[in-house]
Amino acid sequence: xxxxFRLVMVLFAASxxxxxxxxxxxxxxxxxWVREAPPTAAALGAFMVLQNHGAKPLVLVGAESAAAxxxxxxxxxxxxxxxxxxxQNSIEIPAGGQVEFKPGDYHxxxxxxxxxxxxxxxxGITLKFxxxxxLPATFEVRAGMAMPMNHGNMHSGH
Ligand SMILES: [Cu+2]
Numbered sequence: 477x478x479x480x481f482r483l484v485m486v487l488f489a490a491s492x493x494x495x496x497x498x499x500x501x502x503x504x505x506x507x508x509w510v511r512e513a514p515p516t517a518a519a520l521g522a523f524m525v526l527q528n529h530g531a532k533p534l535v536l537v538g539a540e541s542a543a544a545x546x547x548x549x550x551x552x553x554x555x556x557x558x559x560x561x562x563x564q565n566s567i568e569i570p571a572g573g574q575v576e577f578k579p580g581d582y583h584x585x586x587x588x589x590x591x592x593x594x595x596x597x598x599x600g601i602t603l604k605f606x607x608x609x610x611l612p613a614t615f616e617v618r619a620g621m622a623m624p625m626n627h628g629n630m631h632s633g634h
Contacts, residue, residue: 502528520593
């Protein structure tokens with residue numbers, strides 16, 4: 477009986493560590509927001525400043541949200557005056573550093589949104605790291621600046 481109890485305690489401790497890992501390692505999400513888009517939008521951009529207060533590099537490898545069918549890591553780059561979104565397999569945040577996810581640069585892309593998100597709504601997104609840890613954060617939907625961020629054929633607004 478005692479042996480069983482110990483086993484349960486060990487399992488509980490292990491799963492707790494996995495859940496809390498990213499925060500323990502120093503990952504911190506600042507200013508998380510999702511850009512409001514027309515109800516017909518096939519994807520929405522999500523932005524934040526991801527800080528790493530830890531002593532080791534932090535590698536973001538994905539994200540998930542109950543509000544979207546899939547969450548991808550993207551980076552917008554300019555090529556011949558055209559904005560193009562390139563999917564990223566991972567984004568590294570150096571030890572003691574930060575990466576800014578912002579329009580026209582790195583961002584999270586909420587694919588196949590499951591509901592219409594309006595300014596003021598809250599969206600939960602869980603960040604997934606290479607070491608198996610994860611970090612949930614609450615993103616607020618806001619009306620953003622108009623930027624050429626559509627999927628498919630994209631043109632610079634200038
Ligand atoms: Cu994108």
